[in-house]
Amino acid sequence: MTTSKYDLVVIGAGPGGYVAAIRASQLGLKVAIVERESVGGVCLNWGCIPTKALLRSAEVGHLLNNLEAYGFSADNISFDIKKIVERSRKVAKQLSSGVSHLLKKNKVAVIIGSASLKKKSGDEFNIEVFQEDEKYLNLKSQNVIMATGARAKSLPNIVPDGKDIWTYKEAMIPNTLPKSILVIGSGAIGIEFASFYNDLGVDITVVEVLDRILPAEDIDISNFALKSFVKQGIKIKTSSMVKSLKTSKGKISVQIETAAGSEEVSVEKVILAVGIIGNTEDLGLENTSAEVSNGQLVVDKWGATNEPGLYGIGDLVGAPWLAHKASHEGVICVERIAGVENVHPLDTSNIPGCTYSRPQVASVGLTQKLAEDAGYKVRIGHFPFIGNGKAIALGEMDGFVKTVFDSTTGELLGAHMIGAEVTEMIQGYTVARTLETTESELLNTVFPHPTLSEMMHESVLDAFDRAIHI
Amino acid sequence: MPIQILMPALSPTMTEGNLVAWLKEEGDNVVAGEVLAEIETDKATMEVEAVDEGVLGKILVPSGTEGVSVNAPIAILLEEGEDVSSIKADIQSTVSTNPKSLQMPHGENESLVKEDVLITSDTSRDDKNGLNPKNFSTSLSTSRDNGRIKASPLARRMAKHAELDLAKIVGSGPNGRIIKADIDQLLSDDKPSEAVVSKPILERPDTLSNVNYDAIPNNGMRKVIASRLSESKQTAPHFYMTVDCNIDALNLVRKELNEKVEGTKISVNDLIIRAAAIALKRVPEANASWTEDATLLYKSIDISVAVAIDGGLVTPIIKNAGAKGLQQISSEMKDLANRAREGKLLPEEYQGGTFSISNLGMYGVKEFSAVINPPQGAILAVGAGEERPIIKDGAVSAATLMTCTLSVDHRVVDGAVGARFLSVFKGLIEDPLTMLL
Numbered sequence: 001m002t003t004s005k006y007d008l009v010v011i012g013a014g015p016g017g018y019v020a021a022i023r024a025s026q027l028g029l030k031v032a033i034v035e036r037e038s039v040g041g042v043c044l045n046w047g048c049i050p051t052k053a054l055l056r057s058a059e060v061g062h063l064l065n066n067l068e069a070y071g072f073s074a075d076n077i078s079f080d081i082k083k084i085v086e087r088s089r090k091v092a093k094q095l096s097s098g099v100s101h102l103l104k105k106n107k108v109a110v111i112i113g114s115a116s117l118k119k120k121s122g123d124e125f126n127i128e129v130f131q132e133d134e135k136y137l138n139l140k141s142q143n144v145i146m147a148t149g150a151r152a153k154s155l156p157n158i159v160p161d162g163k164d165i166w167t168y169k170e171a172m173i174p175n176t177l178p179k180s181i182l183v184i185g186s187g188a189i190g191i192e193f194a195s196f197y198n199d200l201g202v203d204i205t206v207v208e209v210l211d212r213i214l215p216a217e218d219i220d221i222s223n224f225a226l227k228s229f230v231k232q233g234i235k236i237k238t239s240s241m242v243k244s245l246k247t248s249k250g251k252i253s254v255q256i257e258t259a260a261g262s263e264e265v266s267v268e269k270v271i272l273a274v275g276i277i278g279n280t281e282d283l284g285l286e287n288t289s290a291e292v293s294n295g296q297l298v299v300d301k302w303g304a305t306n307e308p309g310l311y312g313i314g315d316l317v318g319a320p321w322l323a324h325k326a327s328h329e330g331v332i333c334v335e336r337i338a339g340v341e342n343v344h345p346l347d348t349s350n351i352p353g354c355t356y357s358r359p360q361v362a363s364v365g366l367t368q369k370l371a372e373d374a375g376y377k378v379r380i381g382h383f384p385f386i387g388n389g390k391a392i393a394l395g396e397m398d399g400f401v402k403t404v405f406d407s408t409t410g411e412l413l414g415a416h417m418i419g420a421e422v423t424e425m426i427q428g429y430t431v432a433r434t435l436e437t438t439e440s441e442l443l444n445t446v447f448p449h450p451t452l453s454e455m456m457h458e459s460v461l462d463a464f465d466r467a468i469h470i
Numbered sequence: 471m472p473i474q475i476l477m478p479a480l481s482p483t484m485t486e487g488n489l490v491a492w493l494k495e496e497g498d499n500v501v502a503g504e505v506l507a508e509i510e511t512d513k514a515t516m517e518v519e520a521v522d523e524g525v526l527g528k529i530l531v532p533s534g535t536e537g538v539s540v541n542a543p544i545a546i547l548l549e550e551g552e553d554v555s556s557i558k559a560d561i562q563s564t565v566s567t568n569p570k571s572l573q574m575p576h577g578e579n580e581s582l583v584k585e586d587v588l589i590t591s592d593t594s595r596d597d598k599n600g601l602n603p604k605n606f607s608t609s610l611s612t613s614r615d616n617g618r619i620k621a622s623p624l625a626r627r628m629a630k631h632a633e634l635d636l637a638k639i640v641g642s643g644p645n646g647r648i649i650k651a652d653i654d655q656l657l658s659d660d661k662p663s664e665a666v667v668s669k670p671i672l673e674r675p676d677t678l679s680n681v682n683y684d685a686i687p688n689n690g691m692r693k694v695i696a697s698r699l700s701e702s703k704q705t706a707p708h709f710y711m712t713v714d715c716n717i718d719a720l721n722l723v724r725k726e727l728n729e730k731v732e733g734t735k736i737s738v739n740d741l742i743i744r745a746a747a748i749a750l751k752r753v754p755e756a757n758a759s760w761t762e763d764a765t766l767l768y769k770s771i772d773i774s775v776a777v778a779i780d781g782g783l784v785t786p787i788i789k790n791a792g793a794k795g796l797q798q799i800s801s802e803m804k805d806l807a808n809r810a811r812e813g814k815l816l817p818e819e820y821q822g823g824t825f826s827i828s829n830l831g832m833y834g835v836k837e838f839s840a841v842i843n844p845p846q847g848a849i850l851a852v853g854a855g856e857e858r859p860i861i862k863d864g865a866v867s868a869a870t871l872m873t874c875t876l877s878v879d880h881r882v883v884d885g886a887v888g889a890r891f892l893s894v895f896k897g898l899i900e901d902p903l904t905m906l907l
Contacts, residue, residue, distance in 0.1 A: 342644070409631070411624050411650070436622030436650050 003138040004109075006032045008337065009127055010145045011115045011283065014041020015323035016314030017147030018099055018108075020330030025106040027338040032109040032139060034129055039103065039110065040096040042149055042315075043323040046169050049095055051192055053088035054172065055356050058199035062358060069395055079200070081177045088172065111137060117144065117284030123309065128284075143309050143337050146283060146297055147330065150276040150315035153295075157244065158184065158272055164247050165270045168193070178202060178268040182254055184242055186213035188355040190273035191225070195357035198234050205235040205265055207242055207256055214355065218367035218416040220382075220402055225418060228359055228398055245270065278316040301345035303333035311337070325351050352430045354423040359399050362426035365414030365433055371404050376413060379405040381463030383455045385419045387470050390450040396420035401459040403429075410438035415456075425453055439464055472552055473522055474543040477531075480511045480817060485540055485637065487511045488690060491533045492545075498526045500547065507533075507544070511690055514784075514820070515813035524549045536687060621648035628653040691782040702844045706760070706879040710839045713892050714871045715899040717855045721870060723902040727796075738872075739775070739829050740800040742852055745898040745905050746827055747771050747791035747799075749891050756891040757824050759845045760881040774823030774843060775803065777810045784810045785843060787823045796906070831855060837873035847882040850895075851875045872899070 006029075010021045013035035021033040038045045057079070063070075064077050103110050113129040113136065120126065125144050129137040152167035154160060160167045171193050181197050183190045186208035198204045206213065206229075212222040213229070213236060226236060243255040243262070254265045277295040290305035290312075291298040297312035299305050305312055311333050314326030328346050335343045352364040371378050381403035385391040391399075399419015406413050415429035432442060439460055447457040461467040477487065488510040494500060505517045506526070527548035531538055538544065619636045621629070625648045629636050634656060641648035688696070702708075720741055727736050750757040750771045759766040771792035774785035786806035788799055809815050826843045831854040840851035855872040874895070878888045898905045 344642075409624060409628050436624035438623045438627055441623050 001136065001138055003140060004032070006030050006109070006139060006141040008032075008143045008145065008334070009034065009115070009125070009139050009141040010147055011127075012041065012147035012149055012279075012314075012316075013039045013099070013103070013110070014147060014149050014314060014326065015043045016149070016316075016326030016330045017041065017145065018103060019327040020145055020147060020313060020334050021108045022102060022106045023331045024334045024338065025108050027334065027340065029334075029338060031107075032111055032141075033103065034111045034113060034115040034127070034139075036112070036114045038096050040092075040099045043326075044095050044099065045092050046172060048323055050088040050092045050172055051168075051196070052356055053091040054084060054196050055192065055358075057084040057087065058196045059358060062199050066395075081174055081200070084200075085173050111139075113137065114282065115139075116282060117287050117310075119287050125309065144311065145303070145330070145333060146285075146305075146310070146312040146316055147314050147326065148279040148283060148316050149326075150278045150295075150321060152272060153275045153277045154272065155184075155242075155274060158242060158270070160272050164252055164268075165245070165272060167272055171271045180204070180267040181269045181271060182207065182242075182252070182265060182267040183271045183273060185273035185275065186210075186236070186238075187216065187273065187275065188214070188353070188361075190271065191229075191355055191357045191361075193271050193273065194229070194234055198229075198232055199358060203267075204233075205237065205267065207240050208236070208238045209241050211239045213238065214361060216353065217361060217363055218402060218404075218414070219369060220400075221361055221363065221416050221418050224400065225357075225359070225361060228418075229357075232358075276315060276321055278318075280316065302336045302343075303329055304336075320348070320351055320353060322351060322353065347434075350430060350433050352426045354426065356423060359419050360422045361418050362422040363414065363416040364426055364430045365412065366404060367414060367416065368402075368404050371406070371413045377407045378413065379407045379463045381405070381459040381461070381467075383458040383462055383467065383470060385452075385455065387458070388450075388452060388455045390452050390454070391420065393450070394420060394452075401455045403456075403459045403463050405439055405460075405463050410440060412437065412439070412442065412460075415459075417456075419452075421452055425456060428453060428456055472527060473524065473547040473549065475506065475518075475520075475545040475547055477538045477540050477542045477544050478509065478516075478518055479540045480509065480514070480516045484511050486537050486690075487540070489531050489533060489535045489538050489544060490515060492529055493517075494526045496526055496529055500524055500526050510813065511817070514815045514817060516816075520547070522547055522549070524552075527552070536689070619648070620646055622650065624650050625653050628657075632657055689781065691784075695782055698844060699841045702842050706842050706844060707881060708839075708842060708877050709880050709885070709888075710875055710877050711885070711888050711892055712837060712873060712875045713896045714858075714873050715896050716860070716869050717872045717899060718870050720899055720902045721855070723906075731797075734797060734800070736796055736800050737803075738831070738855065739827075739852075740796060740803060741902060741905070742829065742850075742899070743773055743775065743788055743791060743799050743803065743827060744794075744796050745895050745902075746825065746850055747773060747788075747794070748898055748905055749895040750825055751792045752894050753887060753891040755887045756848055756878075756883050758847045758882045759824070760847065760879055761845070765882050768824040770824065772822060772824045774820075774826040774846070775806075776826065776828040776840075777807045779811050779813070784815060784820050785823060785826060786810050786815055786820050826850070827852065831872065837875055839875050840877050842877050842879050847879045848888070848891075849877045851877065 008024050008029045008031045010017045010031065010033040013033050017033055018039065021031045024031045043049065061079060064074065067074055100110065111129055113131045116128050118126040118128055123142050124140050127139040127141065127144065128135050129139065152160065158165060162170050168189055177200060180203040183194045183204065183206045186206050190206065191214060194204045194206050212219065213226055214222050230236060237256060237258050240256050240258040243257050246253045250268065252267050252270055254267060256263050256265060278297060280292045280295060280297055285292060288307035288310055290307045290310050296318045297305060297316050299312045299317045303311040303313050313329035313333050315321045332343055332346055349365060352362060355361040366374065368378060368380060383401045385399040386397045391397055396419060399422065402416040403412065404414040405411065412429065412432055415426065417426060442460045447454045458467050458469055462470065480487065490508040490510045492507045494506050500506065500520045501523045502520055504520050506520050507518045509516050509518055524547040526545060528546040530546065531544040620641060621636050622643065626636065628650065632653065634653065636648060639648050639652055639656065642652050643649035724736055724738065724741060728734055754767060757768045757771055770790050773788045773791045775788065776783050776785050788794065788802055791799060806819065824846060826846055826849040828840045828849060829852040830838060831852055834854050837853040838851050840849045842849050851874065853873040855870050857868050858871045859866050860869045876888055876892055
């Protein structure tokens with residue numbers, strides 16, 4: 001059996017792992033990356049990217065259904081769910097081979113297989129790589145980054161079977177379009193699937209255990225989103241829990257405990273989207289002094305575990321479960337390993353979050369409530385899509401931009417947006433926060449007219465009682 | 471292309487310096503390595519050497535200019551075939567108007583004051599609405615732009631609210647940018663050491679306005695003395711312990727050494743340095759510094775010795791004094807003191823140190839209490855050796871006594887530790903043969 005020696009071995013080739021490997025190679029380290037499925041990880045193959053392809057199809061469908069508003073008419077509009085899924089898979093595949101190419105270009109050794117850590121010899125990790133349960137390779141390295149990601153969490157009484165009860169993975173590749181779906185969980189993943197299937201005409205019910213949907217967002221966003229989805233025909237039950245599921249003759253009968261009492265819903269499929277849990281198993285972590293707690297690998301702000309030379313990044317080490325967070329952690333971790341000067345830990349307060357439903361949701365920083373709870377005296381800015389020329393021209397008049405400022409220092413504490421294309425706009429506020437601008441610089445920035453981004457300016461103006469177009 | 475000669479940074483902390491004198495004139499030929507000018511920093515005067523060869527085309531900052539920002543162009547070097555006309559006009563104009571003149575005529579004090587006001591407003595650009603175009607344009611036109619302080623807008627505003635001087639804050643952001651976290655850090659620290667609260671004295675008290683005086687601009691050294699010693703007295707809880715040392719035996723040993731060993735001239739001060747070094751070796755707890763997180767016990771004994779120089783003082787360091795013999799201490803001290811008086815010390819020769827000695831015996835001072843040289847934990851103030859009556863075995867007799875006072879930072883050195891140090895020190899001074907080992 002071959003044994004190869006590396007400066008760094010990365011386990012898992014998702015957006016955390018492959019970015020870390022490329023950065024390490026740029027810094028002159030000899031790097032190998034081990035991946036058990038497909039390069040690109042969940043993000044590229046089963047998450048961010050293929051769902052965006054699906055949602056794009058849903059958006060096209062929505063436009064087609066409203067053609068008259070734009071002066072068009074069409075008959076016999078139809079779609080084929082198989083072709084929609086096919087397109088989504090093609091997009092994922094194209095990007096995955098793009099990442100393979102990038103890794104190759106950067107001279108990263110890509111090893112397909114499952115990796116497991118054995119006892120260390122001195123400072124050196126021994127990593128065994130298996131293919132179909134056959135050991136076929138030994139790797140040696142002083143540094144190992146665990147980037148194995150996470151998978152959908154189950155509930156004690158609801159375990160996905162891949163047939164009737166889906167996780168995101170099955171929900172992404174349906175053979176046929178179900179007539180009705182119950183979505184459990186109203187975070188970004190649940191809401192995106194609810195929005196997608198609803199736009200394709202599926203009867204959707206969303207159950208959320210907390211008192212509002214998109215519970216991580218600002219409460220104004222949650223309330224607006226609720227109204228918007230209800231208007232689109234989605235049934236939403238907040239403060240509710242699924243008590244039991246019974247499958248018979250292709251129908252699932254679901255017992256839901258709501259604030260008003262118990263009720264029964266009959267659906268064709270269930271999508272479980274109640275969060276994710278780290279892939280900590282079968283990695284040989286028990287052969288190290290690294291600690292696993294609550295399904296997460298425990299690391300410090302640099303990604304270091306208790307075991308010298310062993311690091312963890314991305315979903316494996318905890319929330320926020322976002323590809324861009326994993327990539328940044330990977331870069332920081334590698335730069336620390338390589339001894340790059342002036343590396344700063346990731347500022348988790350400045351990671352934007354996006355939900356690509358219709359309407360879209362995007363936010364960065366503190367919600368109004370969190371800011372007030374933290375003791376800030378806040379100034380709030382608010383600007384609706386209906387006041388924006390471009391929004392009206394697009395026919396996208398639902399939504400608003402909310403900004404939260406510290407009234408003492410003028411710091412932009414947070415920004416919260418809902419409506420068309422807000423996911424493309426949130427970076428403006430993120431850059432502003434990274435550069436630590438105050439309202440003064442934002443007020444003095446010229447935003448191009450006519451764009452949706454003008455609302456970002458108006459919202460800041462509004463926070464300082466200077467809004468023009470409202 | 472004409473080469474700009476920039477104001478060099480002589481130490482990592484240096485942000486500005488004084489251009490003392492040009493040693494070359496415009497039109498002079500210059501070879502690489504030749505000394506062009508003398509620059510004065512906090513405590514030392516250094517020579518600026520030419521890196522390239524050519525003709526000194528234009529001096530942008532004249533001799534005797536104070537407060538020249540690091541990296542500001544100070545002259546233009548012309549390469550072969552170039553003449554003065556190839557120097558861009560804008561380079562000349564931006565710089566020559568910048569620094570304040572060292573020899574400031576009395577009547578120009580007003581303008582100095584005004585300039586300081588502008589610099590203050592440079593760090594702040596807001597009013598209640600967060601907008602102040604007036605300040606904006608003012609700040610852009612201030613001469614301070616050359617030495618622009620990198621700070622985020624939020625950090626600037628927070629610093630303004632907290633009345634912190636950005637110039638004294640070390641930024642932790644990209645390229646040393648001062649960011650919110652730096653201000654938060656300073657505000658959460660109780661020690662105002664780095665963030666010296668700046669309430670610039672912009673107006674003279676009215677009562678003084680009719681009194682005649684000469685305003686001597688504070689040079690770098692004056693400012694450092696002022697800020698460091700204020701910091702010391704305000705943050706380090708000083709206490710003092712005094713002993714009288716009989717130096718009759720010490721004088722005898724010294725005389726003998728100097729007579730018997732050719733070319734040796736050991737001074738009393740050299741013996742004091744040696745005794746203090748040995749005492750610190752035996753009482754290492756006295757060789758310490760306070761920090762918020764930990765008391766630092768130094769592994770090396772580096773003794774700073776105060777040397778009076780024109781316009782102030784410097785504290786050159788006898789490094790690793792614990793491992794050095796008398797002769798070595800003596801010759802090093804002579805060299806350091808000479809170069810200190812000429813302003814030729816290298817920054818590393820006076821920055822640092824773990825313990826200080828200040829000796830005013832040569833001025834006939836009987837005893838005094840010195841201010842601790844931060845971040846050190848103690849300083850020994852040495853008075854003059856003089857004949858005084860002593861009572862020994864019930865009889866009055868004469869002896870040469872030298873009074874030494876130890877100032878101690880009580881955060882790191884307690885009374886008993888200080889007393890042990892002094893008692894070991896006194897023992898060595900009074901029985902000098904024991905320190906020759």
